[in-house]
Amino acid sequence: MTEGLTINEAAETTGWSPRMLRYLETVGLIEPARTGSGYRVFGPEHLQRLRTLRELLESFDCGLSDVAFAKRLRADEQLRAALDGWFEARVEQPQGMSSADWLTWEQEKHQRLLALVDAA
Amino acid sequence: MTEGLTINEAAETTGWSPRMLRYLETVGLIEPARTGSGYRVFGPEHLQRLRTLRELLESFDCGLSDVAFAKRLRADEQLRAALDGWFEARVEQPQGMSSADWLTWEQEKHQRLLALVDAA
DNA sequence: CCAACCTTACCAAGAGTTTGTCAAGGTTTG
DNA sequence: CAAACCTTGACAAACTCTTGGTAAGGTTGG
Numbered sequence: 001m002t003e004g005l006t007i008n009e010a011a012e013t014t015g016w017s018p019r020m021l022r023y024l025e026t027v028g029l030i031e032p033a034r035t036g037s038g039y040r041v042f043g044p045e046h047l048q049r050l051r052t053l054r055e056l057l058e059s060f061d062c063g064l065s066d067v068a069f070a071k072r073l074r075a076d077e078q079l080r081a082a083l084d085g086w087f088e089a090r091v092e093q094p095q096g097m098s099s100a101d102w103l104t105w106e107q108e109k110h111q112r113l114l115a116l117v118d119a120a
Numbered sequence: 121m122t123e124g125l126t127i128n129e130a131a132e133t134t135g136w137s138p139r140m141l142r143y144l145e146t147v148g149l150i151e152p153a154r155t156g157s158g159y160r161v162f163g164p165e166h167l168q169r170l171r172t173l174r175e176l177l178e179s180f181d182c183g184l185s186d187v188a189f190a191k192r193l194r195a196d197e198q199l200r201a202a203l204d205g206w207f208e209a210r211v212e213q214p215q216g217m218s219s220a221d222w223l224t225w226e227q228e229k230h231q232r233l234l235a236l237v238d239a240a
Numbered sequence: 241c242c243a244a245c246c247t248t249a250c251c252a253a254g255a256g257t258t259t260g261t262c263a264a265g266g267t268t269t270g
Numbered sequence: 271c272a273a274a275c276c277t278t279g280a281c282a283a284a285c286t287c288t289t290g291g292t293a294a295g296g297t298t299g300g
Contacts, residue, residue: 066189
């Protein structure tokens with residue numbers, strides 16, 4: 001107990017409600033330690049993280065699901081690759097390509113992306 | 121008109137509804153060209169992109185807002201840096217640091233992150 | 241000029257997210 | 271041991287996202 005705060009204490013100092021602290025855990029954004037009997041224990045790192053998260057959400061006007069997705073993006077390399085590929089699809093034609101070549105090239109690129117997607 | 125499909129034709133060949141094609145544009149995921157009078161024109165690249173997007177959403181079980189956020193993440197370097205910093209917050213102490221040093225170091229890291237966030 | 245398109249702007253149903261509250265029960269501590 | 275915590279689970283209000291529809295009006299092509 002000397003090594004951290006309980007959920008209500010953590011709520012007090014971070015501005016999150018106890019309910020939200022539990023919710024943040026279920027969506028995978030924090031992982032407080034537990035005592036032998038199952039009580040959550042919030043250490044200084046957690047408290048800082050929680051305060052920073054508030055700032056971050058407000059400053060950039062985004063939601064928890066956005067941060068959760070960003071986390072998923074870091075963990076799932078295939079997802080990242082698939083999205084990168086999709087975004088990179090460009091609008092201009094590469095130099096020296098005919099319209100027909102371009103279309104073929106573009107379709108093949110998407111074929112490759114689809115193959116990647118199917119593997120997921 | 122010979123250079124692309126109208127919205128209903130594009131809907132037909134991509135599986136998206138015309139309504140959704142307009143919605144995808146409002147959330148920034150596609151940018152069809154326009155005729156002089158304002159009609160949307162979907163070229164082959166758009167059609168491929170739209171088909172790939174369907175596959176991508178289904179394969180990875182994610183939503184449009186997720187893809188939109190991923191796009192924002194690519195465009196907004198500060199947002200990316202802030203999230204990277206937040207995720208990198210580690211749980212173990214660096215070697216050779218006392219508990220007190222670690223806490224100070226950790227707090228300072230978050231101070232730096234907060235400064236970044238404030239600048240946004 | 242008329243039918244069949246297209247545009248934007250709304251209203252609304254359904255689903256998912258966020259948040260609170262309450263209930264039933266275990267833990268800690270004075 | 272009793273008060274004051276904590277746990278999980280469920281129900282629900284408020285909100286946003288997704289999607290469809292419809293209305294009022296401009297464009298196109300036979």
